[in-house]
Amino acid sequence: MNGTVRDLLAARGIVLTPTDAPHSHGFTCLGVAERVPEVSQDSTSQVFVWHVPDDLFPVTTSEVERWVVDAPSGKHWILSERDFDSSLIPDSRSIEAVVWGPKRMASWIGESVLSGDLGTFLNSNDESELETKAPFQKQEEIHSQLTLKPLVELSNWLEQRGWDGVRTSPILLSARLWTITGNLIGPDGQAESGKWQIIEDPWAESFHIHDGEQILDKSPALRVIPPPSGWMAAIDGLPEKMLNLADQRRQGNPETNDDEVSSIMLEWWRLDQSSAKGDYSQLTIPGWMVYPDGAEARLLHGRNGRVYGMR
Secondary structure: HHHHHHHHHHHHOOOEEEEOOEEEOOEEEEEEEOOOOOOOOOOOEEEEEEOOOOOOOOOOOOHHHHHHHOOOEEEEEEEEEOOOOOOOOOOOOOEEEEEOOOHHHHHHHHHHHOOOOOOOOOOOOHHHHHHOOOOOOOOOOOOOOOOOOOOHHHHHHHHHOOOOOOEEEEEEEEEEEEEEEEEEEEOOOOOOEEEEEEEOOOOOEEEEOOOOOHOOOOOOOOOOEEEOOOOEEEEEOHHHHHHHHHHHEEEEEEEEEEOEEEEEEEEEEEHHHHHHHEEEEEEEEEEEEEEOOOOOOEEEEOOOOOEOOOO
């Protein structure tokens, strides 16, 4: 995880300079950053960045006391994979510390994975817990070639619902990308061949025209969750509401009335659905498993912001 943290910092544009700060028991100093936007907007103050690797037990008072003695004066950012009670750090005029515990780190890493800042996701304890705590979840071990960009900003979404700090795990929701070919028929019966790409989202039970700019540069290697109630379209049964997306309104020829005022009417070009043929490829939608305290795990759709129960 130490390497993942370094990669994530680099992806966020946080440049670390080596330092001779002494290592303290349980704390590893990764270096000094000139500026850390997540901690401070002050561009003139250096920040020591520390990593506390995973362990079965929370950070103890004695470990914190040793770190306070060893740490140099200044600002410090502690990224801890262990439960860490920040109140253990005594008030000090010489040390100013910001602590991110495992929940905040998991959220931070999850956002970065799904936004494409990190191209791969190393197996973590959160993933192991997902396997053991949610055995009812059907899973597909598929590495998708195409993944849509998330539209949901996870930390803001959680904060708006009073779930700030709730444990989350990034996942991918299975979808399909259809390529449809067929003939458009104009208002005067003229025909024109065309090709369209349409997203089938079985979670939202909807279809959308695909925009190539919606795709991540690199799809993360995450667990793919199959749709809750099957697919809506089949090669031999393309639904009408899907094919209707190919219809277009175009500007017709200018028309001039008796007052010599020109106007351009919009005309419908509609897909001849009997000519339509389709094929699909694997597509995934970013999302998160969300574990609210005292409630069942839920799936957060990373595009529409809706929550779906496990079925």
